[in-house]
Amino acid sequence: MVRHEISNESLALALGLVVIALLVSSRERLALEKDIVWSVVRAIVQLTIVGYVLKYIFDLSSDPITVLMVLFICVNAALNAKKRSRGIDRGFLISFVAIAAGTALTLIILVLSRAIEFMPMQVIPVSGMIAGNAMVAVGLCFNHLNQRFSDNRQRIEEMLSLGADIRMTSGKIVRDSIRAAMIPTVDAAKTVGLVSLPGMMSGLIFAGVDPVQAVKYQIMVTFMLLGTASLSTIIAGYLASRRFYTSRMQLK
Amino acid sequence: MMDRDRLLEVREVTFALQDKVLLAPVSFELDKGEFIWLTGPSGAGKSTLLKIIASLLEPASGEVRFNGEPIGTLKPERYRQQVSYCFQNPLLFGSTVYDNLALPYHVRRRPPQRQMMIEGLARLNLPAATLERTVDQLSGGEKQRVALLRNVQFSPDILLLDEITSALDDPNKRAVRQLIDEQVRQGTAAVWISHDRQETVGSERILTLVAPQNGGQHGST
Numbered sequence: 001m002v003r004h005e006i007s008n009e010s011l012a013l014a015l016g017l018v019v020i021a022l023l024v025s026s027r028e029r030l031a032l033e034k035d036i037v038w039s040v041v042r043a044i045v046q047l048t049i050v051g052y053v054l055k056y057i058f059d060l061s062s063d064p065i066t067v068l069m070v071l072f073i074c075v076n077a078a079l080n081a082k083k084r085s086r087g088i089d090r091g092f093l094i095s096f097v098a099i100a101a102g103t104a105l106t107l108i109i110l111v112l113s114r115a116i117e118f119m120p121m122q123v124i125p126v127s128g129m130i131a132g133n134a135m136v137a138v139g140l141c142f143n144h145l146n147q148r149f150s151d152n153r154q155r156i157e158e159m160l161s162l163g164a165d166i167r168m169t170s171g172k173i174v175r176d177s178i179r180a181a182m183i184p185t186v187d188a189a190k191t192v193g194l195v196s197l198p199g200m201m202s203g204l205i206f207a208g209v210d211p212v213q214a215v216k217y218q219i220m221v222t223f224m225l226l227g228t229a230s231l232s233t234i235i236a237g238y239l240a241s242r243r244f245y246t247s248r249m250q251l252k
Numbered sequence: 253m254m255d256r257d258r259l260l261e262v263r264e265v266t267f268a269l270q271d272k273v274l275l276a277p278v279s280f281e282l283d284k285g286e287f288i289w290l291t292g293p294s295g296a297g298k299s300t301l302l303k304i305i306a307s308l309l310e311p312a313s314g315e316v317r318f319n320g321e322p323i324g325t326l327k328p329e330r331y332r333q334q335v336s337y338c339f340q341n342p343l344l345f346g347s348t349v350y351d352n353l354a355l356p357y358h359v360r361r362r363p364p365q366r367q368m369m370i371e372g373l374a375r376l377n378l379p380a381a382t383l384e385r386t387v388d389q390l391s392g393g394e395k396q397r398v399a400l401l402r403n404v405q406f407s408p409d410i411l412l413l414d415e416i417t418s419a420l421d422d423p424n425k426r427a428v429r430q431l432i433d434e435q436v437r438q439g440t441a442a443v444w445i446s447h448d449r450q451e452t453v454g455s456e457r458i459l460t461l462v463a464p465q466n467g468g469q470h471g472s473t
Contacts, residue, residue: 155345157308162402163333163359249328250308 015040057120066120070107070127074100077135084139085240087146094239095142099134102232106130106224115220126224129200133185133225134232141181141233142240148173149244149251156251166249170241178230178237185229189222257283258320259409259441260305260335265314267300273464275300277314280459280472282410282441289452290445292461292470298445299340301461302412305443306337318410333359336408340415340445342399344387349373349398352387356405372401376427392419400428404435411435413444417451 018040025032057065078096085091107123107130116122149156152173159169192198193215197205200221204214244252260282267275275297282288290298303309305316307323316323323331333356344352353372354364370380376397382390390398396419403411411432417425429451436442443459446452460471 152345154339154343158339158342158399159345159355160328161306161308161332161337161339162356163329163331163336164355165329165359168355168358246310248307248310248324250310 054120054124057124061120063118066118066123069120069124070103070131071100073124073127073131074103077131081135081138081142081236084142085146088142088240088243090243091142091240094236094243095135095138097239098138098232098236099131101235102134102228103127103131105231106228109227110220110224129221130224130228134228137181137185137229137233138236140184141177141236144177144180145173145237145240145244148177149241153251160249160251166242166245170244174237174241178233181233181237182229185225189226192218192222257285259284259286259318261315261317261320262301262305263315263317265301265304265311265316267297267304267309268312273312275304275311276462276464276470278459278461278470279314282443284409284441285436285439286441287436287455287457288443289455289458290443290461291447291452291458293463295465296461296463298461299414302337302414302443302445305410306335306412307331308337329359333406334408335410335412336403337412338400338403338414338416340396340418341392342395344390344395344398347386348383349385349387349390350383352398352402353383353405356402360406368405369401372405373398375431376401377424393421393424396420397424397428400431404431404440407435407438407440409440411440411442411444413442415445415447417446417448 018036021036022033024030025036057069074096077099078092081095081099082091085095088094107127110116110126111118111123116126156169156173188198193201198218198221201211201214201218204217205211246252258281262278262280262282264277264279265275266273266277274295278297278301280288290301292298300309304311307316307328318326318331318335323335346352346355350364350366350369353369357364366383369383373380373382378394378397382394382398387395396416400413400416413432417428420428432442432444452458458472462470
């Protein structure tokens with residue numbers, strides 16, 4: 001196996017790519033220079049800390065710490081998804097329940113099927129991938145729910161005025177929102193390998209793993225992303241749709 | 253003793269949004285088979301009052317009782333089957349007219365009856381083929397009639413009608429009027445918002461709301 005090590009000097013030279021972005025920004029007056037510098041600084045600091053934290057946790061190899069780390073990932077993902085939930089109260093709780101349930105179920109299936117082992121080195125990166133994907137899907141689902149509930153306000157009230165229950169009035173909106181939120185994940189799964197060589201597979205190939213072996217991992221990743229995204233958006237969609245109504249089944 | 257025919261009591265009901273009063277306190281009663289015209293200037297809160305009675309909006313203060321029970325204690329979906337609000341500019345939901353007429357059957361867990369729907373449409377001068385038309389093909393007047401039919405298919409106890417003939421020509425206005433009169437004769441009570449003096453002239457009961465900013469009392473005859 002050929003191992004490729006990246007040196008600090010090469011990384012520093014690669015910073016030249018950021019200089020290109022800065023030049024483009026200043027030439028075209030995009031006013032992004034501050035954001036670019038800030039994002040680069042953050043990326044370097046965050047990733048360095050994460051690198052050392054992960055190294056520490058991998059060395060510890062403690063089950064409770066591994067579970068805590070997965071929870072930490074889910075909390076952060078939920079905090080981010082909540083930002084898309086304007087107008088939906090308890091946005092954090094709903095996001096957390098949806099993302100944590102989707103992530104937990106997927107992890108349990110992966111571990112029980114022996115696709116991965118319950119060790120920090122495997123559980124934590126996999127959790128990051130699926131929780132991150134679920135976060136985007138749940139955020140999209142919130143966006144679509146907000147849009148559709150506001151567009152269809154009177155139609156919903158017309159149904160309510162005829163004695164319809166919430167299942168009847170929200171059913172189509174929730175289904176459409178879940179579908180819309182899953183489209184990016186489904187499209188990515190359709191074109192995987194044709195348009196993009198995803199991060200995990202690229203990383204394995206870089207690290208010298210046989211591409212056929214790397215592909216097997218990528219197939220597993222595709223399965224788990226689909227599973228988590230669908231489970232998390234369904235949970236988030238149904239929980240959040242209730243929040244558009246008062247306890248007297250009136251639109252808020 | 254409660255009057256046995258007393259269906260609805262509205263007690264000092266008001267509505268406000270962010271400190272802006274949209275409906276000044278209003279009280280009235282409605283008996284079985286009774287008919288009331290609801291009039292008043294724009295902004296007096298006529299539609300708001302009907303939506304509160306239909307339990308689509310929560311009043312800022314005051315109380316609505318149905319058969320002696322505060323409506324807050326009744327199951328909303330059951331209550332709204334009996335006290336049915338009909339929108340002035342209905343949008344209609346689903347894809348076809350059939351979807352709209354079938355919903356009241358679904359909420360009562362009954363199989364939809366096409367023949368009954370077609371007869372209902374005919375009474376409002378709409379051909380049977382209307383059933384299969386998509387909702388965005390309909391004119392405002394056609395939507396108003398389909399929406400009304402949705403609400404009266406199962407003769408509710410109370411009909412709350414919000415300018416339901418505003419987009420109709422005279423023959424269709426008469427058809428709607430006949431349909432409502434028939435419902436009222438069979439015991440349905442109705443509150444009907446109208447701006448049309450011709451419609452309301454000579455009627456037994458008229459409730460007139462005043463705009464909240466004008467102070468004063470709502471009138472009734």
